[in-house]
Amino acid sequence: MMSCNNYKFNWRFAILGVMAGLATMVVSPAQAEYADVIINNYADAAGMRPVVFPHWFHRIRFRCKVCHADLGFQFKAGGNKITMAKIIEGKFCGACHNGEISWSVENCNMCHSGIPGTPTHIHGSTVQRLISPPYKALNAQPQPQPQQPQPAK
Amino acid sequence: MSQQLRTLLGAFLGGLLVATPAISALGAVVERGNEVISQAELPLMVADVSSANTFNRNLKKEKDPNAPPPEDGYHDPENEGTHVLQAPKEAYVGLPTTDFGNHVDWVKSLDEGKLAPRWDRFDPTEEPFVMDLDIVRPVKASVPDVVFPHRQHTLWLACANCHPAIFIPQKGANQINMSAILLGQKCGVCHGKVSFPIMTLTCRKCHSKPKPADWTPPLSEASLKNPWK
Numbered sequence: 001m002m003s004c005n006n007y008k009f010n011w012r013f014a015i016l017g018v019m020a021g022l023a024t025m026v027v028s029p030a031q032a033e034y035a036d037v038i039i040n041n042y043a044d045a046a047g048m049r050p051v052v053f054p055h056w057f058h059r060i061r062f063r064c065k066v067c068h069a070d071l072g073f074q075f076k077a078g079g080n081k082i083t084m085a086k087i088i089e090g091k092f093c094g095a096c097h098n099g100e101i102s103w104s105v106e107n108c109n110m111c112h113s114g115i116p117g118t119p120t121h122i123h124g125s126t127v128q129r130l131i132s133p134p135y136k137a138l139n140a141q142p143q144p145q146p147q148q149p150q151p152a153k
Numbered sequence: 154m155s156q157q158l159r160t161l162l163g164a165f166l167g168g169l170l171v172a173t174p175a176i177s178a179l180g181a182v183v184e185r186g187n188e189v190i191s192q193a194e195l196p197l198m199v200a201d202v203s204s205a206n207t208f209n210r211n212l213k214k215e216k217d218p219n220a221p222p223p224e225d226g227y228h229d230p231e232n233e234g235t236h237v238l239q240a241p242k243e244a245y246v247g248l249p250t251t252d253f254g255n256h257v258d259w260v261k262s263l264d265e266g267k268l269a270p271r272w273d274r275f276d277p278t279e280e281p282f283v284m285d286l287d288i289v290r291p292v293k294a295s296v297p298d299v300v301f302p303h304r305q306h307t308l309w310l311a312c313a314n315c316h317p318a319i320f321i322p323q324k325g326a327n328q329i330n331m332s333a334i335l336l337g338q339k340c341g342v343c344h345g346k347v348s349f350p351i352m353t354l355t356c357r358k359c360h361s362k363p364k365p366a367d368w369t370p371p372l373s374e375a376s377l378k379n380p381w382k
Contacts, residue, residue, distance in 0.1 A: 033219060033241050034254045035347040038227055049229055052222075055347050056241055056255050059270060063281065064343075066274045069311040075342045096274060109234025118227050124254075126345030126352075127337050 034124040037077050038114050050114035071095050078120035218256050219245065254350050260305045283307045289362060290329070295370050298362040 033056055040050035058067070067073045071092060074080050080092060087094035087105055096102045103110070121128060221240035222228040228235045241255070248267050249258040262268040273279040284307045290299040306315070316322045319342055327339070334341035335351060340359070345351040349358060 033225060034350065036225075036227070049232060052228055054238075054241075056257070057239065057244065059259065060244060060268055061270055062274060063270045063272050064309045065281070065311040065314065066271060069314050070274065075314075077346075101274060107234065109232050110237055111234075113222070113228050113232045113235045113238065115227055115229045122346045123227065124350065125337075126335055126341070126350060130335060 036123040038118050038121055038123065039078055039082065040114070040118060040120045041078050041081060042083065043112060043114075044116060048108070049112040049116055050118050050120075051111045052114045053111075077122045251349070253352060253354050254348075259348075260308065263308055281308055292360065293371065295364070297357070297360040297364060299359045300362050301359070 033054060035055040037053040037055065038050050039053060043050045068075060072080075073092065082092045084105070086092055087097065090098060093111070094105065097105055217224075219241040220226070221242070222235050222238040223230040228238070230236075245255075245257050249261040249265065250256055251258045259268075263270075269277075271277050271279070272281045284303045286303040288301040288303070290301065292298050319339060320327050329339045333339050334344065337346070341351070349355050
């Protein structure tokens, strides 16, 4: 070959290899963390992004009992009817997210970070996998959000 | 013409390979005589023939199970806060792994002292009341019997989380079946949602006690009434 004479170059494998390499680099797989809860009881209607609650992050810091026994969180996605008023009063998330144990509620975008239109569900749950169709944000329908930027997809 | 194209392509890629070792790491094969320098993409020879003959053609493709928030599919990448959030992989470094769920063995992490989640939200020194009691539940079907370990559950949960609302603390008082669990009742209140998922890989985590040696499957009513002759 032109560039290096003592190398026998297998172009078919080279092309395949480069294509495979590029494919794995370019196509970023989208699969989210097991047990993340998307809560969209009131958020969309209020012009906010839905809340994403990461179980994994909280489990590293607290045992289940802290939230599900002491703070009264029900074992049901969307079943707690959490509102910002309750949080500011120190209930539910507000028991820790008060600037003492964890950061305070002025960091709106760290919880309200879901894609608008995503329904309330637990990501990767068995019920979701076996029975209901895969959840996708309803991006086709424009959300009534004058200040929020529309999602990319 | 086709031969010229091949030569050109080969030359171009050859040049790239010599120029940047990073690109050769992407998986191109360079041979010197019979000696193969890189074998990273040898499995591609299957796809070289026909992708119709590959194994697990219709299975879901391997995906990154712990994608960072901006790429996970439900966090909004246009939201500033999304990019402040921690990526799961960052947090999971050094924790024992599994092949399902979060791909972290949470109970093992506790047992090995890799994690120390608080039992009380204010007091980091408070310890859980751990009850080491296994409950064996015989199963009608031919799958192994279920052993329910209280220890792993009381490490994380308070008694009142399950008793008496989900499970009546009395022998024989709880009818449990897989349909109810898959629909989110009984064990399915947590398992299949936040604790380990319900899949073929995880059957034996609960169904762990082999049947007694003299066990035979119970005959159905139909075959008792009309035995096969």
